[in-house]
Amino acid sequence: MARILVVCxxxxxxxxxxxxxxxxIAPWRARGHAVEIQFGWARRPAADLVIPHIDVTVLPPDAxxxxxxYPNVVxxxxxxxxxxxxxxxxxxxxxxxxxxxxxxxxxNHAGIPDFVRRPPPPRWRRLLARGPQPLPPPPAARYRIYxxxxxxxxxxxxxxxxxxxxxxxQRDGSLYVLQQWWLMGDAVVHRSQVGPAPVVAGPDIxxxxxxxxxxxxxxxxxxxxxxLDFGKVDYVQHDGGITVFDIATTPTGRSxxxxxxxxxxxxxxxxxxxxxxxxxxxxxAAAS
Numbered sequence: 001m002a003r004i005l006v007v008c009x010x011x012x013x014x015x016x017x018x019x020x021x022x023x024x025i026a027p028w029r030a031r032g033h034a035v036e037i038q039f040g041w042a043r044r045p046a047a048d049l050v051i052p053h054i055d056v057t058v059l060p061p062d063a064x065x066x067x068x069x070y071p072n073v074v075x076x077x078x079x080x081x082x083x084x085x086x087x088x089x090x091x092x093x094x095x096x097x098x099x100x101x102x103x104x105x106x107x108n109h110a111g112i113p114d115f116v117r118r119p120p121p122p123r124w125r126r127l128l129a130r131g132p133q134p135l136p137p138p139p140a141a142r143y144r145i146y147x148x149x150x151x152x153x154x155x156x157x158x159x160x161x162x163x164x165x166x167x168x169x170q171r172d173g174s175l176y177v178l179q180q181w182w183l184m185g186d187a188v189v190h191r192s193q194v195g196p197a198p199v200v201a202g203p204d205i206x207x208x209x210x211x212x213x214x215x216x217x218x219x220x221x222x223x224x225x226x227x228l229d230f231g232k233v234d235y236v237q238h239d240g241g242i243t244v245f246d247i248a249t250t251p252t253g254r255s256x257x258x259x260x261x262x263x264x265x266x267x268x269x270x271x272x273x274x275x276x277x278x279x280x281x282x283x284x285a286a287a288s
Contacts, residue, residue: 010040077227187269
């Protein structure tokens with residue numbers, strides 16, 4: 001039996017069931033592993049494996065200090081998943097690119113996870129002390145697509161929260177295809193989803209399916225470069241290669257229905273991660 005510590009952001013109160021990790025915990029416990037979910041980093045219990053499930057773009061310094069106390073940490077080196085760190089397709093004003101472009105947030109998932117976990121500014125704390133208040137709207141969640149780089153509004157180039165990226169698409173007839181590479185340790189699952197618009201997501205998806213392919217060499221190189229142990233990579237196949245859009249270290253799924261085989265495959269990847277380190281660590285271990 002192994003001791004697995006899942007560490008979430010201190011502003012979270014539960015590990016919501018739309019997270020893929022939530023679906024993996026039950027099979028791990030069924031195999032006899034002890035899985036503890038902790039919110040914040042005030043305690044440092046002994047653990048054979050630590051899984052940081054901190055749904056923000058850049059891990060905060062306190063979280064990094066906490067993780068440094070443990071020798072076996074999932075995604076240890078992958079502490080920043082901003083577009084400026086992950087994407088190789090970003091454009092600057094005046095670049096020689098004649099195709100369409102997309103404006104998106106530098107932060108993960110339109111910056112919404114960061115927004116909801118950010119402490120409110122002093123003015124809002126004073127208002128909240130008087131009772132419930134309407135919160136300001138989160139950052140815009142919709143992508144903006146332009147036919148040419150020259151069409152991007154000037155304000156975008158002055159906004160460090162936004163990036164401009166080449167719009168590179170994989171097509172299936174009139175539809176658009178998004179490839180997804182899910183992994184937990186050495187266990188990997190490939191899936192694709194298809195929709196009518198360049199952003200293949202949400203209710204616009206018309207088809208999802210598993211894909212029986214070997215990981216492209218570019219994905220293996222990405223994993224080695226970033227230290228990705230658990231998560232999801234969104235990419236497309238284009239001109240004989242692949243283009244990576246995003247890495248998610250706290251991936252979600254709208255529904256686990258029909259994904260039992262996928263969850264079983266990913267859950268089995270725990271064994272390889274546990275094998276990397278067999279000495280429990282943490283403040284409580286040192287004191288015992």
